[in-house]
Amino acid sequence: MPQGRSRVLDLNMTPLLEFRNVTKIYTKGLLSRAATTALDDVSLKIEDDRPTILTVAGESGSGKTTLAMLLLGFISPTHGQILYKGKDITRLHGEERITFRKEVQAVFQDPFAVFNPFYTVDHLLTVPIEKFKLARSKSEARDKMDEALSAVGLRPEDVLGRFPHQLSGGQRQRINVARALLLKPRLLVADEPVSMVDASLRATILESLRKLNREYGISIIYITHDLTTAYHVANSIIVLYRGSVMEAGDVERVIRDPQHPYTRLLIDSIPWPDINRKWGQTEIVAREQEHGSIETGCKFASRCPFMMDKCRQALPPLYQVADKQAASCYLYDQQPAIARERLSEMLPA
């Protein structure tokens, strides 16, 4: 990676996507004071010229799906801004909005729920072609469908004309990827795309995602709780815990040499399919999450084996622990602190 060059580009280019100090708070009704901070001051950038795969990882309740929903414009941030090509996505209108809808695509978790059982696969693929006027004739539409299906490793004759129940979970999920690909997106949000698919088929779907990135130059935000697959597809990773960034950086570094106690616990709990790598070296402290405690300080403090007094007082800043790795933890307060806005500098493309 020519790092010097990329730094210069950062200054000149408008990023494809930018989160600026995005916070999302869910409130319960009008009168209730109970509020949940689903995402807490997250900033990140996806550059326009360097297609990348970024993993957003975390357990349930970490805010990873909130991040996807914000990014797709399904919900709006409570604070902060989300910019697509420099424009606030909550304020897009007309042509710009259609472009955004076309260029930012999504693949969701459940390959069974997103299909209408009464329509054949063709319908799922022709609707976007018609809506976005991608083809001038029937034969051109058919060519485009064939191309997209082939790109994800499906033979068009195997799937076209079939109903969803005649297809396997893996085939359905690849059709979803193909549908996204039809629109020639710039950014694909994949929210747990393989968690409901058989292990033997996961590899195939992940491979098609990778191909989309490499051959079609599409940036992918891969949202998952599965760090094994994250390690395999992504270039960089952001680890969330209860809405805050715990650790971020080069996926190779974060997975192989995690620094934050939370990331360490998470990675130590991965059941690697490797007989020589036993899980569970780290003791699990505080077995149940104590929600509802005061939300100042580090959110992992109550479960952290290294908890210090100051961890309870203020949220630790991000400390740069390696060239492309940062951890939000006071254990590293000897290292240079970096502003949360500069998180993206820790993420290799």
Add this chain to the structure above:
Amino acid sequence: MTQQSPVLRVIDLQVSYYTEAGRALALDHASLELYPGEKLGMVGESGCGKSTMALAMMRMIKPPGRIEGGQVFVGDTELTALSEEQMRKARLSLISYIPQGAMNSLNPVLRIETQMRDAIKEHKPEMSDAEVQERIYSALESVELRRSVARMYPHELSGGMKQRVCIAIGILLSPKVIIADEPTSALDVVTQRQVMETLDRVQKQLGSAVILIGHDMGLMAQFVDKVAVMYAGKFTEISPVRDMFTDPMHPYARALIESLPTLSNKGVFKGIPGLAPSLIRRPPGCAFHPRCAYVMEVCKTVVPTLERLPNGRLVSCHLYDHEGNRLNAELRMAG
């Protein structure tokens, strides 16, 4: 362990589902032996018959499914010969089943202790209330839940806690065999580890045999002693976990192992080409032959049998002779 007699013996179990499209052979002459204290993992793609196998052992197959043959023994008791009433008593006390998504099987309007008491009273009506209460507490404690959980309702518990309550119910009567069907599929990795550690400890205390059903090979590598790989209603290979992960013999088992993402094969994606066969129209011969990289002529017509090789492993594949030696290697490489 070799001196002991098996706690579970399944002999030629066969289950079919009768559908409009025809008869689906979901379990085809499946045989299995398990010793006390052993942990067996049963893996395979969805629809390969893993859950059918579990349900058949529990005699819980519902129409249009039917157990068409075979025997299941737990110790000296032949489950397949029991009356319906006797079988009902045997469930939970001899063999218990923690179903997939068990945490959603708790009754939302009953306290945990009520549900646990019902289970005990059903089997041991003679037990005094104090004894019942004691047993509930000890079951909860063995899954590391506080006694106060007994007074709670399911919605007051987290997913991991509910799952542990289900394990506690499963072990209430100290069964000899525990079948857990994907007990952690909806849980986060850290919670998953807690639940599996719990199951492991409880199993050691009771000395029961455990069958873990799932498709997470990582979990298998971390938890079980033996792995049984199923394909289209048949066992293709049953091997000790180390052998299975380092030197799988059956080509399907090999493909399954090689498709797994590990730390050392980053960026290598090796899916298994093709699709799982329909159980209604099974391919002739070995059901895996249309997807097999090592297919030979014989595979297309002759169904291989599950053979015990001299090294103790069970493999159902024409590639190996009775001694476990691989046949005509050159031919396979060309294919």
